[in-house]
Amino acid sequence: MADSDAAAAVRRRKPEAKAPVTPPSEATDAASSSEDSSRKAAPAPQKKKKNPKAKLEDEDAYSPYVDILRVITFLLFASCGLSYLISSGESFFWGMKDPPNYMKVDWWKSQLRGPVYLTLTELAQFDGTDESKPIYLAINGTIYDVSANRRTYGPGGSYHWFAGCDASRGFVTGCFAEDRTGDMRGVEDMFLPLDDQAVDKHFTRDEFEALRAAELAEAQRKVHEGLLHWVNFFASSKKYPFVGYVKRPAGWPGTEPRRKLCKAAAEQRKTRTVPPKEG
Known part of the structure; x- marks a missing residue:
C-alpha cells in the first residue's frame, strides 16, 4: 500500500517551468534601449544665467x-x-x-628728388673721407653712388682715385692718380705708333698720309670702346645707383690746358713696322 501511494505521488509531481534564456546580444540591446528611454525621460540640465553683476565682473x-x-x-x-x-x-x-638699396634712406631720397647736378667742387665732398656722406664717382659726366663698395672706393681702397671726381680719362689710360679728369683730349695718342724715319721712309707721301688717317681712326675707336665699357658697366649695375650729372663750366674742356699723355700710357707706344715688300 505504501508503494502505491509513493508511485501516485511521483505521478502527481509536475516539472517546474524554467525562465526563458535571453541571448547576450538581445540583453545588451534591451539594456541600451532602457538607458536611452531613461535619458529621454530625464530633463536636460538648464544653464544658469549670469546676472549683470557677474557679467561685469568677468569683463573687468x-x-x-x-x-x-x-x-x-x-x-x-x-x-x-x-x-x-x-x-x-x-x-x-x-x-x-651692406643692406639692399630699398633699405637705405639716401636711396629713397634719390628716387624721389630726381637727378642732382653737382660741380666738380661739390662732387669732391663725396670722396668717402666723410663717412656720414655717400661715395660718388662720375664717368663721362654721369654720377653714380658707389657707397655699396666702400672698401674699394673709400679711403685706402684700390679705386679710391675715382671717388669724388670724374676720372673718365684714368679709366682708359690706367693712370689713376694723374688722370683724375673727364678731359679725354689726346688720349688716343696712347694707341698711335711712334714716328720713326727709318721706317717711315718706306712709304710714299700719299701712303703715309692715308696710313696716319687710318691709325688715328683706329686709335679713336679704341678710346671710345675703352670708355664705353665702363660707362655701360656703371649704367647697368644694380649695385651702383644713378645720382645725377656733373655741371661743367661753359666752353669746357677748352677752358683748361690740354693734358699730356701720362707716363705709363706713353711708354706703351711702339714704332711702326716696315711694310712687307710686294713680290
Whole structure:
C-alpha cells in the first residue's frame, strides 16, 4: 500500500517551468534601449544665467595685455626671420653691413628728388673721407653712388682715385692718380705708333698720309670702346645707383690746358713696322 501511494505521488509531481534564456546580444540591446528611454525621460540640465553683476565682473577680470604680448612676440619672431632671410644669414636684427638699396634712406631720397647736378667742387665732398656722406664717382659726366663698395672706393681702397671726381680719362689710360679728369683730349695718342724715319721712309707721301688717317681712326675707336665699357658697366649695375650729372663750366674742356699723355700710357707706344715688300 505504501508503494502505491509513493508511485501516485511521483505521478502527481509536475516539472517546474524554467525562465526563458535571453541571448547576450538581445540583453545588451534591451539594456541600451532602457538607458536611452531613461535619458529621454530625464530633463536636460538648464544653464544658469549670469546676472549683470557677474557679467561685469568677468569683463573687468579680462586683460588685453596678454593679446598684446602675443602680437608683439609674433612680430618679433617674424622680423628676425625676415632679417635672416634678406641678409642671407648675416643677421637676425637687420644689422647688415651692406643692406639692399630699398633699405637705405639716401636711396629713397634719390628716387624721389630726381637727378642732382653737382660741380666738380661739390662732387669732391663725396670722396668717402666723410663717412656720414655717400661715395660718388662720375664717368663721362654721369654720377653714380658707389657707397655699396666702400672698401674699394673709400679711403685706402684700390679705386679710391675715382671717388669724388670724374676720372673718365684714368679709366682708359690706367693712370689713376694723374688722370683724375673727364678731359679725354689726346688720349688716343696712347694707341698711335711712334714716328720713326727709318721706317717711315718706306712709304710714299700719299701712303703715309692715308696710313696716319687710318691709325688715328683706329686709335679713336679704341678710346671710345675703352670708355664705353665702363660707362655701360656703371649704367647697368644694380649695385651702383644713378645720382645725377656733373655741371661743367661753359666752353669746357677748352677752358683748361690740354693734358699730356701720362707716363705709363706713353711708354706703351711702339714704332711702326716696315711694310712687307710686294713680290
